[in-house]
Amino acid sequence: MCDQELLATLLCPICPSYLSPPIQVCTNGHSLCPTCFERAKPQCPQCPGKFINRRCFILERIYDKISVPCRNQKYGCTFSAKGLQIKKHEKKCLWEFLGRRIKNKHVWVLCEIRINGVNRRKLK
Numbered sequence: 001m002c003d004q005e006l007l008a009t010l011l012c013p014i015c016p017s018y019l020s021p022p023i024q025v026c027t028n029g030h031s032l033c034p035t036c037f038e039r040a041k042p043q044c045p046q047c048p049g050k051f052i053n054r055r056c057f058i059l060e061r062i063y064d065k066i067s068v069p070c071r072n073q074k075y076g077c078t079f080s081a082k083g084l085q086i087k088k089h090e091k092k093c094l095w096e097f098l099g100r101r102i103k104n105k106h107v108w109v110l111c112e113i114r115i116n117g118v119n120r121r122k123l124k
């Protein structure tokens with residue numbers, strides 16, 4: 001199996017993010033990305049089951065072994081890395097900052113960057 005196929009098994013069923021450790025599973029075995037989990041817990045959005053603090057270690061092991069794209073991929077970040085490294089990257093990812101702005105409807109920032117190239121100074 002290639003990384004791409006494995007990656008698909010880590011895709012959140014609710015949103016376009018990937019599952020990341022600790023990966024919680026509901027009583028029927030569904031799992032969610034951290035954002036959806038925080039929003040939905042303790043009720044599973046896919047079935048009547050509940051999250052009872054049970055983790056899926058197999059999925060977590062898969063996560064450790066493959067490269068996962070940055071969660072800001074949807075905003076344009078092309079970085080991908082394994083497990084902890086992607087977590088580290090996401091903390092200082094420029095697109096993370098942009099994503100927040102986009103959510104605040106400041107979409108123009110992204111347009112500006114697409115045209116001028118990424119310029120940190122300009123964003124402050």
Ligand SMILES: [Zn+2]
Pocket residue numbers: 012013014015016017032033034035036037
């Ligand atoms: Zn999600």
Ligand SMILES: [Zn+2]
Pocket residue numbers: 026027028029030044045046047048049050
């Ligand atoms: Zn479920």
Ligand SMILES: [Zn+2]
Pocket residue numbers: 070071072073077078079089090093094095096
């Ligand atoms: Zn990134």
